[in-house]
Amino acid sequence: MVSRKKHRSSSLKGLGIKFGATVRKRYGMAYKTLKQKRRCPSCGSLKLRRIALGIWHCEKCNYKIASGAYEISSK
Numbered sequence: 001m002v003s004r005k006k007h008r009s010s011s012l013k014g015l016g017i018k019f020g021a022t023v024r025k026r027y028g029m030a031y032k033t034l035k036q037k038r039r040c041p042s043c044g045s046l047k048l049r050r051i052a053l054g055i056w057h058c059e060k061c062n063y064k065i066a067s068g069a070y071e072i073s074s075k
């Protein structure tokens with residue numbers, strides 16, 4: 001059996017070629033944003049993590065925010 005797999009060396013691991021270029025690009029941007037360190041609006045620490053889609057949680061002060069899926073809008 002001949003198995004040819006396209007290897008794309010990018011940071012978009014796991015997403016494969018399932019989606020179009022635009023979606024992948026957007027995913028990459030969202031992923032990048034997701035991995036950024038967040039400052040907790042309550043205590044100011046960088047322990048803020050996204051625990052679910054649109055829900056952010058601070059490990060330090062137990063603060064929870066419902067916000068954007070990939071971005072916290074602190075406006």
Ligand SMILES: [Zn+2]
Nearest residue numbers: 040043058061
């Ligand atoms: Zn906090």
